[in-house]
Amino acid sequence: MTVRVLLVDDQQLVRAGLRMLCQTADDLEVVGEAASGSEAVRLAEQELPDVVLMDLRMPGMDGIQATERILAARPTVPVVVLTTFDDDDHLYPALAAGASGFLVKDASPEELLAGIRRAAAGDHPFSPEVLRRVMNSAVTSRATTETVARAQVSGLTTREAEVLALVAEGLSNSEIADRLYVGITTVKTHVTNLMAKTGASNRVRLAVLGLGHRPT
Structure with missing residues (x-):
């Protein structure tokens, strides 16, 4: 095509x-x-x-x-x-x-x-x-971001949390699929579910939440 x-x-x-x-x-x-x-x-x-x-x-x-x-x-x-x-x-x-x-x-x-x-x-x-x-600009106030992130990602599955962490690293769907040894369709489904659960309107906002959710 x-x-x-x-x-x-x-x-x-x-x-x-x-x-x-x-x-x-x-x-x-x-x-x-x-x-x-x-x-x-x-x-x-x-x-x-x-x-x-x-x-x-x-x-x-x-x-x-x-x-x-x-x-x-x-x-x-x-x-x-x-x-x-x-x-x-x-x-x-x-x-x-x-x-x-x-x-x-x-x-x-x-x-x-x-x-x-x-x-x-x-x-x-x-x-x-x-x-x-x-992401660096969005987490100028780290404590506030982490509090919001914990509240928004509290209901994630283990796999969703893994995908979120890789989104926060800037990986594409295909790169996440390779990293987790799953199909790209599966990754797309997880990303869609993550946006729905967290209320993130796009991938960058999802990545920011992922950054704030990381352990210190």
């Missing part, structure tokens, strides 16, 4: 580099390029991509607003943010807007291509650096 990708970045050189990278993969097809948030919204409706790679800082409508608009029209399309380590002011609002993954712009070509494929498959790709930054 070919994954249709929409590239969104206000820098032409960045878009050109991403297009060239995607063209090296037989299973990826770039169906559009947008230099602004408003153009991204239009192309997402027109081209119906399977994955949107979204820059955050753009003039006019930024990536956060564009993500909200795209997901309002097509709630199931994965929007994967391309960001930098120090972009917290945009990172957290993008998470709230519904972004399904965060990759750093200096990720290796292999990591970026794998992230696109994971997003298309329903997974949530996060660069380990981004996930660690989000």
